[in-house]
Amino acid sequence: MVECLKKAFFEKNMEDINEYSKNLRKNILYMAKVAGSNSSHIGGALSCIDLISVLFKKYFDFKDINNQDRDRFILSKGHACLALYSLLFEKKILNKEQISSFEKQGTKLLGHPVKNADNGIEFSTGSLGMGLSIGSGIAIALRKKSISKKVYVLLGDGECNEGSVWEAAIYCSSTNLENLTAIIDNNGLQQTGSNKEILDTSDLGEKWRSFGWNVLEIDGHSIPEIDDAFNKKFNNNKPKLILAKTIKGKGVSFFENDNKWHHSILSNSLYEEAISEIENL
DSSP states (O other), X not given: OHHHHHXXXXXXXXXXXXXXXXXXXXXXXXXXHHHTOTTOOHHHHHHTHHHHHHIIIIIOOOOXXXXXXXXXXXXXXXXGHHHHHHHHHHTTSSOHHHHTTTTSTTOSOOSSOOOBGGGTBOOOOOSTTOHHHHHHHHXXXXXXXXXXXXXXXXEETGGGGSHHHHHHHHHHHHTTOTTXXXXXXXXXXXXXXXXXXXXXXXXXXHHHHHTXXXXXXXXXXXXXXXXXXXXXXXXXXXXXXXXXXXXXXXXXXXXXXXXXXXXXXXXXXXXXXXXXXXHTO
């Protein structure tokens, strides 16, 4: 009986997260459509949504931005800001009018996040390679203040071409920042081509292990695997890396693994087709 109840609870939890992922994806497409902008980075926003859904539905202590006693989330791959704005809309921090202003004249929601506490945007990001350094400083500060909260940094795999990522990785490990989790959205593509073509980082897992991190390699669209990774505890005081294999443009068949949707204009007709696909996921 107990096992049946546990199974039913787990299945309900998975259903809730799947529905949350759908909503986040639909928000992303809506903002891209109304913007009519070539700065809408659709592919990389969609690829990280399942990771964000599990994190914020189950693990992240989401409180007012002015409350120091809370977890922190840093979207280091700031070009995927549509994922962040979508999340803030679901959390009722942003409203429909605000997300409808994405990339419009006078908007506060630009093509990369710009710090704005009123809108829930805590960090200006998108200058690639900086997020992990910011995260390490916050993790150190939380430890010094004896605040037992966590820092999560979402990076892109192409972003790992930046040397500053590796400087921060060494620092986080050498200072035993066990309160920090880095997540790599490993979709295999970056703005101008595949990672293999531009700078081959196919052995990312081994690289991070050699820098002293606890590394978990998972399917970034498997809710149970993502859940297990966030839940996994280690006893060596080292930071955790979740290396998540993802699909760029995940959820819409004609976006998936097509790098022209790294950033592109979404027409009304393609929007309707894409929404229909997501509804049927």
